[in-house]
Amino acid sequence: MKHTFRDADFNKLAELWNAFYPGRYAVDADLLRQNTVDSPLFDWGASEILTDDNDQVRGFVSVKRSAASLYRGPDRDSAHLNAIAYTDPRIGLDLLFDAKQTLRNRGLARLVFGMDSGHFFPGCPVDFRNLSDFLMIEGFAEGGEYFDLERDLTGYSNKFPVPKDDELRLIEASDLPALQRFLEREFPDRWRYDVTKKVAAEGPVCVFGLFHGSEMDGFALIQDWTHTKPIGGAVWRKDLGDHWGSLGPIGVSKRLRGRGSGNALLGEALSCLAERGVRRCIIDWTTLDKFYGGHGFEKSRFYRHLSLSLE
Ligand SMILES: CC(C)(COP(=O)(O)OP(=O)(O)OC[C@H]1O[C@@H](n2cnc3c(N)ncnc32)[C@H](O)[C@@H]1OP(=O)(O)O)[C@@H](O)C(=O)NCCC(=O)NCCS
Structure with a gap:
């Protein structure tokens, strides 16, 4: 079943996240709430959670709006894929399909991975090939590289x-x-x-x-x-x-x-x-x-x- 983030269980979302991403990208429930629904830019309409018959979270997609309303610089026509996690790539595809439809219907031009205000990721983690391959198959195009030290x-x-x-x-x-x-x-x-x-x-x-x-x-x-x-x-x-x-x-x-x-x-x-x-x-x-x-x-x-x- 698909849900909005209104009654999200952030402990369960964090559990899925931590099973999905390599350990160095681990987060906790508080951080997940802070960088999603607590943000003034969280996109309630384009973000979605999928659970199975046993009420287990199988995937989620969190989208944020452009920060152009908060400060100068960002492109108004871009939305940001703030977070994605899934137990099966088909679930990821399904959730991303819904998000893209919603954003297209609003006339937005681009979906950027990360780089949102209150971001987790400044780009797609290079050491997580499963995700970058998934996004490339979805049609995402590559740009420059950044790093943490x-x-x-x-x-x-x-x-x-x-x-x-x-x-x-x-x-x-x-x-x-x-x-x-x-x-x-x-x-x-x-x-x-x-x-x-x-x-x-x-x-x-x-x-x-x-x-x-x-x-x-x-x-x-x-x-x-x-x-x-x-x-x-x-x-x-x-x-x-x-x-x-x-x-x-x-x-x-x-x-x-x-x-x-x-x-x-x-x-x-x-x-x-x-x-x-x-x-x-x-x-x-x-x-x-x-x-x-x-x-x-x-x-x-x-x-x-x-x-x-x-x-
Ligand atoms: C980065 C910044 C803080 C450095 O301040 P600064 O007073 O010019 O630094 P310094 O004079 O002490 O020089 C620091 C060294 O970094 C190098 N450097 C500074 N900015 C650089 C840049 N944009 N690209 C490459 N090298 C740079 C300098 O050449 C110098 O190298 P050297 O010691 O081998 O000569 C300053 O350039 C700045 O405010 N830039 C804009 C904001 C920014 O980019 N911040 C970093 C974001 S990650």
């Missing part, structure tokens, strides 16, 4: 010099207006939205700031195991283990780039996480392996952009 921060300390006139520290409540001015000026789209939402949930301790003169000129979002609303790479907290940490996004004002601020900001923010007791730390959804590699990070998960034309 990881390292254990035990014993980490920053070795990069702090450029003259830069001040690097955790932000405080009194810095929030400066943070907003900086994000408006430099990263007004998804990052402004994500950072603002994260600060509202966890407080200013999740932002490490770069101050230059009277203005804020850089930031790094940092997360650790005490956080209640993990975003980005922190969704893989189960695989990262106790005392997990996460860094990113990170950004420096355009006018200050290329003079060492980025390395110093990254180094000091990682030192802050190490001092908190973070062990495995993730930096997600990037292509900058040299920049992060200079701090001992190594590539871990790989994702391939996949997108399906609905026209």
Whole structure:
């Protein structure tokens, strides 16, 4: 029988997810709820759960709408396949068929795998061939590749010099207006939205700031195991283990780039996480392996952009 997500049992959905995906992508019920129905973009009409006669979950598809209503940048005509899991590919095909029909009827042009606001995946996991093959057979076309990086921060300390006139520290409540001015000026789209939402949930301790003169000129979002609303790479907290940490996004004002601020900001923010007791730390959804590699990070998960034309 097919159901909407209205009365979804998230423990059962997480059980199916964890049987479907390789262990490094394991999630729990809270995370699944947070990144699906708790999102303002969750698409109640295009998402669906299939159960069998014994009320066991056999598959589900979670779709999100474009984030164009939340911030600038996203394509209004794209929807996102936020999550899919099934016990049999035929069930996956059936659920995806329904989702595509619904989206086509609304005149949408594309279904993108992941990359949604409040995402699990920045693309299809490259090491999960069953899923990528399934989506390619469905007609999804490949694009660029991204990766996550990881390292254990035990014993980490920053070795990069702090450029003259830069001040690097955790932000405080009194810095929030400066943070907003900086994000408006430099990263007004998804990052402004994500950072603002994260600060509202966890407080200013999740932002490490770069101050230059009277203005804020850089930031790094940092997360650790005490956080209640993990975003980005922190969704893989189960695989990262106790005392997990996460860094990113990170950004420096355009006018200050290329003079060492980025390395110093990254180094000091990682030192802050190490001092908190973070062990495995993730930096997600990037292509900058040299920049992060200079701090001992190594590539871990790989994702391939996949997108399906609905026209
Ligand atoms: C990435 C960023 C924070 C680096 O800040 P920065 O102040 O320019 O960094 P630094 O001057 O300390 O230089 C850091 C190193 O990274 C390299 N680097 C920085 N940005 C890069 C990019 N987009 N592509 C490739 N290399 C880059 C620099 O060449 C430098 O390498 P080097 O030490 O071998 O010379 C800054 O470029 C930025 O804000 N970019 C836009 C946001 C962004 O892309 N963030 C990372 C998302 S994963």
